[in-house]
Amino acid sequence: MKAIQIVEGSLVWEEIKLPEPKKDEVLIKISATAINRADLAQRAGNYPPPEGETDILGLECSGIIVKVGENVSENRIGEEVCALLAGGGYAEYVCCPSIQAIKTPTNLSLIESASLPEVFATCWLNLFLEGNLSQGQNILLHAGASGIGTAAIQLCSSFGANSFVTVGSEEKLRFCLELGSKQGVVRGEGAFEEINSWVKSGFDLILDPVGGDYFSNNQKILGLEGKLVIIGLMGGITSEINLGHLMMRRQKIIGSTIRARHKELKGQVMKDLESKVWPLIEKNEIKPVIFKTMNISEIEDAHKLMLNNQNIGKIVIEIA
């Protein structure tokens, strides 16, 4: 099969060995994958794959199951699925645990479905399992126009919570407000002062891919028993923490990644998505936000788009 290899820093489509599914795995013939910021970090050498996982980029895909391991029912062969991967999506075929590959929503194409696993699994894990999101809560989403942001805005609306966003441009802000955010602000000087005026009692949950210099401000606007979930470190890895705020407001600071989690947890998250979120997609209440669909031959351009923060929502990559 062919797969993207990193050769002297460049992404090259090369022939490599077809993987063989282990006993709890399926082999998927990939229709499409999608780009994540983590791919850029891995390519730059800053986010190595978990031990024992492929070093091929790509944390999600859609496609058709063509082979199964000995513990997986052969009935799955031929199934159209989308899958959460620990790596390997930039390829013609990939193996993953059977529980991480779920049916695609009936109203989406196989190509469109490649946009779903990573953002919806990340949002489900962090908003619901880590964040205990509940009705009427106020949720702040940094990078609101990202894949994760646009999925989170819609999940908040569907589950009765109020979402607020920070974004990188006026265009992105308009998009997020149309998608369902209550209020938003373009990041930069004075942004946190404005955010602070929206919810007097402080936020119940902040989903933050920035870290670094956002941390202190996040802590200031986090309310009583509020949860700050750090899912990325675009802004750096150190900050000052105010333990007085932490204790008196009984705040929780949570570091979260999904890639290195046990497959059982990933399987549970995917099962939740299939039963609780796909029905909302099928009712058109939640729509995946796809910025652009490109071909694997354009992968370098696709990476540049994300590196320059030009996308609103997901960049999908057709493989076949």
Added chain:
Amino acid sequence: MKAIQIVEGSLVWEEIKLPEPKKDEVLIKISATAINRADLAQRAGNYPPPEGETDILGLECSGIIVKVGENVSENRIGEEVCALLAGGGYAEYVCCPSIQAIKTPTNLSLIESASLPEVFATCWLNLFLEGNLSQGQNILLHAGASGIGTAAIQLCSSFGANSFVTVGSEEKLRFCLELGSKQGVVRGEGAFEEINSWVKSGFDLILDPVGGDYFSNNQKILGLEGKLVIIGLMGGITSEINLGHLMMRRQKIIGSTIRARHKELKGQVMKDLESKVWPLIEKNEIKPVIFKTMNISEIEDAHKLMLNNQNIGKIVIEIA
């Protein structure tokens, strides 16, 4: 009734008005109270009582219910109880929500039972409800010879977890090891290096009343999906946080106090203690560690003992 009042910085036993139980409350004739570090902080003006609560010191007591509010069964009158209080323990009588006053263990005197509510409720909340302590986990307890520390060591043993301690003296260290801790160290230079050598994969849970300069070291020795629960700030309120560690190890940093929580949560914690911990006390598997029992007339000396970190376990104060 008489109660301790703070008059020009001194603790004075003065006549004040007897409180009246609200509809969900009981009035307790107090037999004994016990001292907590929070009392010293409140006395110094650094830990004001939650809104609407008495400003009399004292976060726990034992005694006899002598009157009940309209929603509380009159059958409770005459019951020997110990109670978790938001304040008011340094007095002859106190009102508190009925659900916060529970039966005392059958094998303890009413005076001894005054030592139980605050430390066992704090430990139960933070080890089990916040910390999800489970069998085989490795738990680090700073201030292991404190009331909370000595209760936590025994709870860890009873529930199959391994406890490790830092303490202020060799005498305290010996005490903690005899009480059930696996290993311990006297705080000071090199202590964290030694702690780091005990559990290679890092701790599952750290219970920390220090904050401040302990924070960075705590984060370093906290393992994968480890929880750092901050329950006090004896070492200061600011520190640097490493968000890289936080995210890659999926750590949770939790600020926790019990005093300002909803009475429903406090009631749940007390109910758990009555059903899950008091039976262990009645089997002599867990013993309250009482350093000294003094009279309310000696309250200034009692505060000095705690201020100078001379106590191992609780200082109980007889009222009647």
